[in-house]
Amino acid sequence: MSLYNLTAHALHEKLKAREITAVALTESVYARIEAVEPHVKGYLTLTKDIALEQARAADAGFQKGNDMPPLAGIPIAIKDVICTKGVRTTCASKILSNFVPPYDATVMTKLHQQGVVMLGKTNMDEFAMGSSTENSAYQITHNPWNLGTIPGGSSGGSAAVVSADAAICSLGSDTGGSIRQPAALCGVVGMKPTYGRVSRYGLVAFASSLDQIGPFSKDVTDCALLLNAICGSDAMDSTSVDMPVPDFTQSLINDAKGLKIGVPKEYFAQGLEAEVADRVHAAIAVLEQLGATVEEISLPHTEYAIATYYIIAPAEASANLARYDGVRYGYRTENPADLLNMYKKTRSEGFGPEVKRRIMLGTFALSAGYQDAYYRKAQKVRTLIKSDFDAAFQKVDVIATPTSPTPAFKIGERTADALQMYLSDVMTTPASHAGLPGISVPCGFVESGLPVGLQFLAAPFAEEKLLRAAYTFEQNTEHHRQKPDLSSFLVEN
Amino acid sequence: MEKYETVIGLEIHAELCTESKLFCHCAYIFGALANDCTCPVCLGMPGTLPVINKRALEFAIRAGLAIGCEITVDSKFDRKNYFYPDLPKNYQISQYDLPLCKNGQVTFEFEGERRTVALRRIHLEEDAGKSVHAEVTGDATRSFMDFNRAGVPLLEIVSEPELHSPEEAIAYCRAVKEILEYIGVSDCNMEEGSLRCEPNISLRPRGSQELGTRTEIKNKNSFQELIDAMEYEVKRQTRILDAGGEVVQETLLFDAATGRTVAMRGKEEADDYRYFPEPDLVHVQIDAEWIEEIQLTLPELPAARRKRFITDYGISPENAEFLTGTRQLAEFFDEAAQLSGEPTACANWIMGDLMRLLNTADSDIHESNVTPAHLNELIQLIDNATISGKIAKSVLDDVFETGKMPKQIVAEKGLAQITDTSEIETIVLQVVEEHPGPAQDYRDGTKKAIGFLVGQVMRATRGKANPQLVNQILTQVLSTE
Numbered sequence: 001m002s003l004y005n006l007t008a009h010a011l012h013e014k015l016k017a018r019e020i021t022a023v024a025l026t027e028s029v030y031a032r033i034e035a036v037e038p039h040v041k042g043y044l045t046l047t048k049d050i051a052l053e054q055a056r057a058a059d060a061g062f063q064k065g066n067d068m069p070p071l072a073g074i075p076i077a078i079k080d081v082i083c084t085k086g087v088r089t090t091c092a093s094k095i096l097s098n099f100v101p102p103y104d105a106t107v108m109t110k111l112h113q114q115g116v117v118m119l120g121k122t123n124m125d126e127f128a129m130g131s132s133t134e135n136s137a138y139q140i141t142h143n144p145w146n147l148g149t150i151p152g153g154s155s156g157g158s159a160a161v162v163s164a165d166a167a168i169c170s171l172g173s174d175t176g177g178s179i180r181q182p183a184a185l186c187g188v189v190g191m192k193p194t195y196g197r198v199s200r201y202g203l204v205a206f207a208s209s210l211d212q213i214g215p216f217s218k219d220v221t222d223c224a225l226l227l228n229a230i231c232g233s234d235a236m237d238s239t240s241v242d243m244p245v246p247d248f249t250q251s252l253i254n255d256a257k258g259l260k261i262g263v264p265k266e267y268f269a270q271g272l273e274a275e276v277a278d279r280v281h282a283a284i285a286v287l288e289q290l291g292a293t294v295e296e297i298s299l300p301h302t303e304y305a306i307a308t309y310y311i312i313a314p315a316e317a318s319a320n321l322a323r324y325d326g327v328r329y330g331y332r333t334e335n336p337a338d339l340l341n342m343y344k345k346t347r348s349e350g351f352g353p354e355v356k357r358r359i360m361l362g363t364f365a366l367s368a369g370y371q372d373a374y375y376r377k378a379q380k381v382r383t384l385i386k387s388d389f390d391a392a393f394q395k396v397d398v399i400a401t402p403t404s405p406t407p408a409f410k411i412g413e414r415t416a417d418a419l420q421m422y423l424s425d426v427m428t429t430p431a432s433h434a435g436l437p438g439i440s441v442p443c444g445f446v447e448s449g450l451p452v453g454l455q456f457l458a459a460p461f462a463e464e465k466l467l468r469a470a471y472t473f474e475q476n477t478e479h480h481r482q483k484p485d486l487s488s489f490l491v492e493n
Numbered sequence: 494m495e496k497y498e499t500v501i502g503l504e505i506h507a508e509l510c511t512e513s514k515l516f517c518h519c520a521y522i523f524g525a526l527a528n529d530c531t532c533p534v535c536l537g538m539p540g541t542l543p544v545i546n547k548r549a550l551e552f553a554i555r556a557g558l559a560i561g562c563e564i565t566v567d568s569k570f571d572r573k574n575y576f577y578p579d580l581p582k583n584y585q586i587s588q589y590d591l592p593l594c595k596n597g598q599v600t601f602e603f604e605g606e607r608r609t610v611a612l613r614r615i616h617l618e619e620d621a622g623k624s625v626h627a628e629v630t631g632d633a634t635r636s637f638m639d640f641n642r643a644g645v646p647l648l649e650i651v652s653e654p655e656l657h658s659p660e661e662a663i664a665y666c667r668a669v670k671e672i673l674e675y676i677g678v679s680d681c682n683m684e685e686g687s688l689r690c691e692p693n694i695s696l697r698p699r700g701s702q703e704l705g706t707r708t709e710i711k712n713k714n715s716f717q718e719l720i721d722a723m724e725y726e727v728k729r730q731t732r733i734l735d736a737g738g739e740v741v742q743e744t745l746l747f748d749a750a751t752g753r754t755v756a757m758r759g760k761e762e763a764d765d766y767r768y769f770p771e772p773d774l775v776h777v778q779i780d781a782e783w784i785e786e787i788q789l790t791l792p793e794l795p796a797a798r799r800k801r802f803i804t805d806y807g808i809s810p811e812n813a814e815f816l817t818g819t820r821q822l823a824e825f826f827d828e829a830a831q832l833s834g835e836p837t838a839c840a841n842w843i844m845g846d847l848m849r850l851l852n853t854a855d856s857d858i859h860e861s862n863v864t865p866a867h868l869n870e871l872i873q874l875i876d877n878a879t880i881s882g883k884i885a886k887s888v889l890d891d892v893f894e895t896g897k898m899p900k901q902i903v904a905e906k907g908l909a910q911i912t913d914t915s916e917i918e919t920i921v922l923q924v925v926e927e928h929p930g931p932a933q934d935y936r937d938g939t940k941k942a943i944g945f946l947v948g949q950v951m952r953a954t955r956g957k958a959n960p961q962l963v964n965q966i967l968t969q970v971l972s973t974e
Contacts, residue, residue: 083540096539103533105540204539208772237542238774316772319572322583323537327638343576366574366767375769 004032005165005483008074008222015062015073022055022062022073026117029075033119033166036486039147041139042161044080045088046120051075054117061115070225072115077167079158080121081128082213083202084108087118091204092136093126095324095331095350105202106237107171107213107230114229119167122157126352127321128178128206130154131424134415135354142411143186144484145450149408152182152424155216159186162216163484169217169226173203175210176309177403177428180440183216184403184453187442187482189223189470190216194460195435196241199234205320207313208239210432219480220441220471224248227463243461251464254475257291259468262396266302267427272405279444279452280402287400287473297396299388304381305430306422311365311378312433318362324350357418386434393459398469401427403440403453427455437463441470442479451482497696497734499727500704501662502654505669506647507679508620508687509552514644515619516543516586523685527625527639535644537581542773545570549646550593550777552678553617554787556648557594559676559794560612560669566779568593570617570771575764578636579622581643589768592616593777599652600796601668602814603661610665611653620645642686648679654693654704659723663716666690671795675820683714690719695740696730705730706740710747710754722747726754798823806836815844821859829865833872842868846886850893862896863889871899884908884956911958914966917950920958921966924949935971943967 003011003025014020030048037043058073078084081091083101085108090096104112111118125135133141133156143151144164151160155172159182162170172179174192183190192214203213215226228249233242263284268277288294326332326346333349336342351359365374392399405426414421431438436457443454454473458465474480513520517534534541557564571589594615601608622640629635650669656662670688673679681688695707710726713719725747730740745754793801795817802813802823817823826843830836847863854861871889874880880888880903891902903909911917924946925932934942943964950963 089539091539099539101533101538101540103538103541200540201542202540205773236544238544239542239772315769319574319582319584319767319769322574322576323539323581325576325578325583327578328536328581329538339578363767366769368765368767371767371769 002032003028004168006168007218008071008168008225011074011168012070012072015058016068018062022058022117023052025073026051026055026075029119029167032164033161036144036164036166039486040142040144040160040164040166042122042141042151042157042164042166043077043120044090044092044123044136044138044157047087047118048120050087051117051119054115058115058117069114069229071111071229073117075117075119075168076111077119077122077158077161077170078108079124079155079170079172081124081173081204081206082107082171083204084118084121087121089121089204090138091127092124092138093351093355094137095346097137097331099330101202103202105213106199106234108202110230110232122155122161122170124157125154125178126355127204127317128154128173128175128211129317129354129358131177131181131421132409132411132414133157133182134411135352137352140411143408143450144486145187146408146448148410149450150185150411152185152404152408154178154182155190156182158216159183159188159190162186162188162218164486165483169215169222171213171226171230172216173206173211173213174428174432175207175212175313176432177425179214179216180428180438180453180455181404181424183440184442184455185408185451187451187453187479187484188216188218189220189439189441189480190214191223191227191439191463191466192432192437193227193231193463194241194437196239197231197243197437197461197463199232199237199240201234201236205316207316208320209316210313220439220467220474221249221252223439223470224252224467241461246464248463248467251467252471253468254472255291256287256469256472259287259292259398259465259472260396261287261292261294261469262297262392262399263294264297264299264302264392264399264401266299267401271423271426272402273407273446275446276402276404276406276452279446280400280454283443283454283473283477284400286476287469290472290476292469295396297392297399299385299392299430301381301384301388302430305385305433306426308378308381308385308433309425309429310361310422311374312382314358314362315365315375315378316362318359318366321351321355321359326350354418382433385430389431389434389436389457389459393462397458397462397465399457400469401455401457403427403455407446407448407450407452431457435460437461437466439466439470441474442482443473443477444479445482451479496699497731498699498701499657499659500654500695500697500707501656501659501723502693502707503652503656503662503665504691504693505650505666506689506691507650507673507681509549509646509648509678510680510687511546511548511552511646513546513548515546515549515617515646516644519644521641521645525641527637528641530641531643535581536640543586543771545774545777546646549617550779551787552646553593553615553648554779554784555676555791556650556673556678557597557615558784558788559672559791560594560597560599560615560650562594562597562612562615564779564784565591565593565595566781567591568777568779570774570777571768572771573618574767577621578638579624579640579643581622581640585619585621586771586774587618587649588616599665599668599672601664603664608661608664610655613651613653615648615650618647618649619643620647648673654695654707659720659727662692662723663720666716666719675792675795677792677820683716686714689714692719692723694723694726694730696727696734706742708740708742708754709744711744711757713747718747718749721749721752722754725752729754792820795820795823798827802826802836806830806840808836808840812840812844816840819858821857825858825865829868832865832869835872835876838872839868842872842889846889847893850890854893861893863892867892867899874899874903878912878959879903879909881910881956881960884910908957911954912962914962917954917958917962917966918970920950920953921963921970924953925967925970932971943971
């Protein structure tokens with residue numbers, strides 16, 4: 001019996017019944033990692049020693065018959081943008097190649113309280129800037145469904161390892177779609193909670209007003225378990241919101257009756273691949289058949305979301321990334337002539353081209369004489385986009401859209417054209433501007449065999465509605481049970 | 494009359510003496526080992542976030558209220574972007590368009606007149622660390638960073654350009670310093686860098702309403718340096734204008750060693766700080782109740798207190814000025830004056846002997862053994878003739894040393910005055926017998942000879958005899974015999 005391909009909730013039952021041990025489970029996942037990782041390349045750092053120690057601790061708890069938390073002993077992968085005490089955290093950047101945080105992110109503290117097993121740190125676009133994980137300074141991650149394609153981004157590593165069964169579940173971060181888009185492209189469940197729902201303390205900042213940590217999982221139930229573990233206000237993060245956190249497993253209700261679904265016409269416009277549109281329409285029809293009401297809605301400012309995003313996010317990033325200067329930690333250039341030369345060389349050598357592009361974009365958008373035309377105007381448009389959603393949620397419970405306009409594209413296909421790459425996020429950035437929760441669930445495959453994602457959006461702090469819609473869809477379809485065929489390079493043991 | 498009018502505005506930076514820094518839990522201890530007062534947050538490490546220290550907000554509001562500012566109920570923080578090694582994040586969390594306090598005013602005495610200077614704003618921001626340049630094993634190019642001060646809350650107090658001489662600017666600075674010390678929000682220790690003044694100076698033809706081109710002088714941390722720098726700068730600008738030249742807008746550094754200002758950066762190199770709202774912090778909402786609460790805890794401010802000392806206690810303006818020099822001194826005097834009901838005596842004792850003792854010991858009034866209760870008791874002992882003023886001086890020395898109450902000291906050392914006339918008479922008779930010469934001189938009309946005899950009586954009683962009684966009895970004895 002293989003363990004690596006099971007869900008966390010299934011594994012918890014086995015651990016609780018002492019059918020299996022967390023150590024055996026961890027060994028099983030590492031064996032899988034060894035087999036698939038040379039091809040998928042989802043991890044930047046593996047922490048097997050730590051993982052086995054954590055697994056033994058979980059086993060000791062189960063052994064004593066303690067009432068163990070649902071994620072105790074569950075092997076989890078962490079995006080390398082989340083600080084892990086004593087474990088290198090690079091953000092897939094050369095500039096943090098040697099950075100070992102002396103502190104844990106709040107989400108890590110919460111996961112450790114659950115007794116999880118940390119498998120390692122996953123690959124990503126450098127500083128979470130990208131939609132394909134090709135902007136990593138270290139390696140390219142391959143989509144398990146077709147190794148010639150990208151896994152999406154920026155949390156491509158976290159999506160790919162769950163898809164390839166090289167982790168039971170994982171954490172990523174979503175700024176403009178960096179969880180939802182790779183989840184769609186890798187055929188797994190990925191959720192961005194409401195902005196302020198999860199503490200950002202220890203999440204290396206890209207765009208502070210947009211960044212949010214969230215889970216990747218093999219099904220919606222695991223997603224709810226991870227949400228239970230990581231949500232909640234934090235005294236270390238002023239932007240985390242003091243709202244009661246419900247038990248999200250209570251929202252796992254297989255019932256769409258009375259659910260009002262809005263389908264925004266602007267999301268089914270130019271640029272959306274026909275096959276993707278078909279799968280999404282079919283998915284919405286499934287829910288309609290199950291008793292949901294579906295109505296077309298309009299979110300008129302959708303078309304400005306990408307342009308607005310590429311002003312606000314780089315503007316914040318230009319300040320957030322100023323601290324990487326070679327003075328205190330991280331990479332420093334060799335033999336600089338003077339201070340200015342050290343700054344210039346350290347940053348020129350330490351950052352990759354996309355990060356530099358965004359720092360320049362953001363610096364420009366904030367400059368005297370341009371701030372009104374760019375940054376301030378973008379903030380106004382952001383308010384309009386948010387008002388669109390506020391109006392829509394007066395009428396509907398959830399909004400259903402494609403997660404990505406296309407399935408996974410070929411490695412290298414969009415690297416030469418930044419604008420083309422930026423359009424990958426056209427379906428996900430609007431909700432980011434509004435701070436909304438969003439989930440992507442597998443909803444079928446295109447002809448070439450690549451997965452398609454269905455995105456649900458809800459009003460702020462209405463994650464429960466998302467989970468109910470996603471769970472109902474999942475329980476009445478088989479898409480989430482499909483696995484990429486990696487058998488050609490697997491050595492079965 | 495001078496040809497030009499000097500126009501000066503001031504930016505004062507004061508470190509708030511909160512227990513922890515502005516955005517983290519670190520305590521700042523002056524003189525601590527380098528980087529001992531730091532944590533991941535104030536070091537600006539990846540992923541860390543600022544959380545506002547409520548006490549720092551309270552202190553800023555206190556300062557705003559004391560200076561008569563409007564408090565901004567919906568305020569926010571902004572990022573001020575510039576690269577400098579002492580700035581951990583390479584941006585400073587400061588306030589741009591919604592400062593905590595606006596439109597106050599500072600009133601002070603200058604050359605015998607009351608002057609009121611308008612304040613533009615007071616805002617809260619984080620301090621930076623400092624660079625240390627030192628030679629290490631022959632390598633002179635090494636620099637080190639000490640981030641202990643990084644993140645300490647700083648109040649930036651910006652005046653309108655309404656000051657018209659370096660001396661007046663100093664008087665203004667002293668008034669601000671006095672207020673901040675009085676309300677207990679900053680220790681304003683200039684040597685330790687907790688108060689820093691940056692003047693901007695311009696000249697204009699007398700009578701003109703338009704402002705001339707100004708220069709700014711960076712970080713002065715002593716009043717002497719500040720006045721030297723401003724005086725030099727006024728002379729420099731006068732020379733330029735007299736020669737028909739134009740003053741260049743620039744930031745200057747004052748070199749105390751050469752006594753000259755040197756250009757640090759010009760306007761064309763002036764930084765574009767790219768201010769934008771700090772996304773890691775939410776807006777600061779200040780409710781009216783809190784403002785009222787803070788208002789109630791404000792102490793009486795120095796100007797009001799001075800006025801009260803003059804009118805209620807009949808203290809001279811000069812003495813009132815001295816006695817309100819620090820809050821501790823003013824409170825000491827106030828309490829002693831109320832306890833004893835003798836403000837003039839209290840003022841004389843404090844400004845004379847007590848100050849002498851404090852200066853010799855190099856300590857402050859609130860650290861000394863002497864309390865208003867001690868002083869009150871001492872004054873009562875003189876009033877009821879238990880001790881003479883001269884003995885009282887030595888009793889005060891003892892109080893200062895030991896902290897014992899004056900009555901106890903007088904009892905232990907047997908210092909009480911001899912007021913028993915028969916006891917004094919016995920000694921007087923004895924002295925007159927022992928010194929027949931001076932006694933005869935007195936009787937012969939050399940009245941001043943009595944001084945010698947009084948001295949002998951005091952000597953015999955080790956100063957304890959009541960001098961008035963001695964005089965009286967001696968006169969009697971000498972004239973009856």
